[in-house]
Amino acid sequence: MPEDIKKILDYAIWAPSGGYLVTMKENYKAWSINIDDFYQQPTEAEKFKFLLNFAVLAPSSHNSQPWRFEIQGNTIEIFLESSRRLPHSDKNDREAYISLGCAIENLLTAADYYGLSCAIQHFPDKQNESLAARIILVKNSKADAPSQNHLIFSIPKRVTNRNKYKDELPPEPFLQEIKRYSDNDLQIYVVTDQKQKEQLANTALTASIMAMEDKSFRRELSQYVKPNTTSSPIGMPCFGMGIPSLVSFIAPTMIKYLNMNKFSHKKDETLLKKHTPVFVIITARADDKPSWLKTGELYEKIALLAIREGLSTAMWAAPIQIGEYYCEFQKILQTDFRPQAFFRSGYAIKSTLHSPRLPAKELMI
Numbered sequence: 001m002p003e004d005i006k007k008i009l010d011y012a013i014w015a016p017s018g019g020y021l022v023t024m025k026e027n028y029k030a031w032s033i034n035i036d037d038f039y040q041q042p043t044e045a046e047k048f049k050f051l052l053n054f055a056v057l058a059p060s061s062h063n064s065q066p067w068r069f070e071i072q073g074n075t076i077e078i079f080l081e082s083s084r085r086l087p088h089s090d091k092n093d094r095e096a097y098i099s100l101g102c103a104i105e106n107l108l109t110a111a112d113y114y115g116l117s118c119a120i121q122h123f124p125d126k127q128n129e130s131l132a133a134r135i136i137l138v139k140n141s142k143a144d145a146p147s148q149n150h151l152i153f154s155i156p157k158r159v160t161n162r163n164k165y166k167d168e169l170p171p172e173p174f175l176q177e178i179k180r181y182s183d184n185d186l187q188i189y190v191v192t193d194q195k196q197k198e199q200l201a202n203t204a205l206t207a208s209i210m211a212m213e214d215k216s217f218r219r220e221l222s223q224y225v226k227p228n229t230t231s232s233p234i235g236m237p238c239f240g241m242g243i244p245s246l247v248s249f250i251a252p253t254m255i256k257y258l259n260m261n262k263f264s265h266k267k268d269e270t271l272l273k274k275h276t277p278v279f280v281i282i283t284a285r286a287d288d289k290p291s292w293l294k295t296g297e298l299y300e301k302i303a304l305l306a307i308r309e310g311l312s313t314a315m316w317a318a319p320i321q322i323g324e325y326y327c328e329f330q331k332i333l334q335t336d337f338r339p340q341a342f343f344r345s346g347y348a349i350k351s352t353l354h355s356p357r358l359p360a361k362e363l364m365i
Contacts, residue, residue, distance in 0.1 A: 027233040030056055030357035033156055038114055047114070048076060048137060052360035054110035054155050058300060060099035061090055061317060062224035063236050063355045067103050070365040076135045078104060079365075084234070088216040094292050095317060098341060100132045101296020106155055107135065108297075109304065113152040115140050122290045132293060154307035159354050161312035162241060164275035165346025174309050178280070178302050185291065186298060187337050191279040199332045200279055200319075201272035204342065205265060207318035207325040212259040222256035226356075233358045240352055272316075277346040280313075281329060283337035295340040302345075312348040315341065 024032060033053050041047040048071050055078075060066060066084040070077045080096055090096055104120070111118050117140040124134045169175075175190050182188045191197055211217055224235040227248040238248035254260060261268070282298055284291035303313045319325040320342055329339045 025231060025356075027231055027356035028354060030359050031156055031354050033057075035113075035152060044074070045071065048074070049360070049364070051076070051107050051110050051114075052363070054152070055103040055107040056357055056360045056363060057155050057158070058099065058102035058106045058296075059158075059160055059303070059315070060102070061095035062086060062221065063234055064096075064099070064224065065234055065358050065363075066096045067100055068363050068365060069360075074137045076107065076137065077131055078107075078133045078135070080130045080132055081363075082130065086220060088214070088220040090321065093289075094340070095321065097132060097289050097292035098296035098299065101293040101298075102300035102303075103296075104133055104135070104293065105297040105300035105304075109151050109155065109301075111135075111137060113146055113150045115146075122293055129289070132289075149308070151301075151304040151308065154304040157307050158303055159312075159352055160240065160314050161348045161350075161352045162314045163312075163348050163350045163352060164271060165277055165312065165344065165348055167275070167277060168347055169277045170306075170309065170311055170345060170347075174305065174311070175278070178305065181298055181301065185285050186294060187283045187335065188298070189281040189283065189333050189335070191281070191333075192277065196332060197276070197279055198273055200281075200329065200342070201269065201276075203325050203328040203332070204272060204316050204319045205261075205268055207322045208268065208316075209259065209261045209265065210325075211318045211322045212261045218256055218259070222252040225252045225255055227251075230356065233356045236355055237353070240355060272344070275346075275349075276344045278344070280341075280343055280345055281333060281339050282341040283333070283335055284340045285337055287338040287340075291338075292340060299341050299343070306345055310347065311345055313343050313345045315343045317342070 030053065038047055038050050041050050052069055055069070056065065064084045064086055066081050068079045068081045070079070078100055080093065080100060085093060085096055108118050108120070117138045119136040121134045123129065123132065125131045169192060179188055179190055191200060226232055226235040226237045228237050228239045228245040230237055238251050243251050280302065282295050284295060306313050319329060320339055326339045330336065
């Protein structure tokens, strides 16, 4: 079956009478965003609300989408939604705040395209730690005409692609560009050396197996792994992990009771060592919530730049979150900065589908 037809059918609805209704399922409609619809919004308030349609397309751990929003005048506030925290997978909320940072970056990118200047405050209310950021929007009278090469066009195209990548390095100008985002607080490491890559891969693989030894971790993860035909707006359909539809119905149960990373070790080792041309690690001077937010903003910036180059990215969280495996990363990279994000990048051999999304209108206070 042609790949483009298969994609349509994967998003389609199976009719009770038999056969596919080629209509996008409700839980995927957030991805069908018309960028020009911003200009049709009748008021400034509605235009600000429209920006949230880009924010909700950000990646998040387990696709938990731990964000909610409040708009007051020309201010958008972004909160951590406690009901979508991951208390066993993400005990200190690092991944949740990195996810919020990704949503912030999408919002800032969209605002820039529409000629809006943004002033951002991280954790502006010390009495309310769930308020992660406040963004003040101002119309920029000197804004340039929108560019057709703007990163806003990458937002609906971005997807976490866990497939094999070609044995081909990304363009050197791209690698140099992302390195330039390093500053006094965040340092970016782009690893292409095979020996270093294998050392990082070994640590990541061991951490992944250890993560799945935790029964509570497996139980929580199993709740977010969904059959390929899911109608849930949160969680990860199994097609994103390369699991076929029939097996996808039993995959959550298998994950709940078995350490599946032990079974997939050889496959994962091949993926990391032979089918990943570059690893990128974002490290931070501090290990706190503002650093996690900034890490998420930076990761999403790189992910959008990668999409524009025809490249894919995929996070691998275990060595960052589990135990002290991050210390092994520090030794390999020879840094005192704390690793906060570890991901693969390259030209994917196969495309993959988006994960579901909660619509922006349901995430506003």
